[in-house]
Amino acid sequence: MSFSEVIDEIVGMMQSDQRSEYEIVVGTDSHAPSGDHEIDFVSAIVVHRVGKGGRYFWKRVTEDGIYTLRDKIYKEAFLSFELAKDLMKKLEEETLLDYNLEIHVDVGQHGKTKEIIDEVVGMIIGSGFEVRTKPDSYGASTVADKHT
Numbered sequence: 001m002s003f004s005e006v007i008d009e010i011v012g013m014m015q016s017d018q019r020s021e022y023e024i025v026v027g028t029d030s031h032a033p034s035g036d037h038e039i040d041f042v043s044a045i046v047v048h049r050v051g052k053g054g055r056y057f058w059k060r061v062t063e064d065g066i067y068t069l070r071d072k073i074y075k076e077a078f079l080s081f082e083l084a085k086d087l088m089k090k091l092e093e094e095t096l097l098d099y100n101l102e103i104h105v106d107v108g109q110h111g112k113t114k115e116i117i118d119e120v121v122g123m124i125i126g127s128g129f130e131v132r133t134k135p136d137s138y139g140a141s142t143v144a145d146k147h148t
Contacts, residue, residue, distance in 0.1 A: 006057045007090045010047050013055060014097045021050040022097070025132075026084040027104035027139025028076040031148035032066075039066045041076060043083050044144040058147050069112055076140070077105050077120050081127055101129065106141050108134030 001009070014022055025046040030039050041061050048054035061079070066072050080103045088101060103124050107113035117133060124131040134141055 001057065003086070003090075006045065007087075007094060009055075009057070010045070010091070011094045011097070013047055013049070014099065017049060017052070018097065020052060022099040023048040023050060024087070024091075024099050024101045025104055025139035025143075026080045026087065026101070027106070027137060027141070027144050028080045028083075029106050029140050029144035029148050030072055030076055037066055038062060038064045039072060039075075040148055041079055042144045042147040043079050044139055044147075045083065045087060046139050046143055056143050058144060060147065070116055073105075073107060073113060073116055073120060074123075077103075077123060080105065080140070081124060081129070084129055085127075102132055102139070103129045104132045104137035104139035104141070106134065106137060106145075108137075110134075 028041055028043040030041045032039050042058055044056050044058040046054060046056040066075060084101060084103050105120050107117045107120055121131050
């Protein structure tokens with residue numbers, strides 16, 4: 001599906017049940033399939049109709065030249081931020097429906113990413129978005145991870 005088709009699907013879903021509460025989540029996860037510096041990044045858009053299920057959309061991009069965990073995590077956060085920004089812009093053009101939008105990042109208080117959690121969270125919050133980290137970042141650590 002193209003990005004425009006995804007927007008049409010999301011708007012259609014939200015317009016079909018305007019009384020429901022919606023949460024839209026954007027998250028990215030990554031994986032190095034060959035163990036080298038070429039990384040697959042999968043970004044997901046999750047549309048959750050609270051109490052009634054949901055639907056998600058995902059896309060994959062491959063990047064070369066990612067050498068450190070910090071670079072990989074920042075790239076994940078940047079891809080999620082760009083997608084969330086584009087999504088919000090299109091949804092504002094298409095509809096007046098109400099929704100909450102969050103960015104989920106694949107970092108947490110435990111493990112190797114705990115050293116950069118404050119930087120990544122600060123970057124997202126400073127950009128005006130709500131952010132969730134592990135274990136609450138299902139958009140990145142569960143949905144996007146399913147396709148890496």
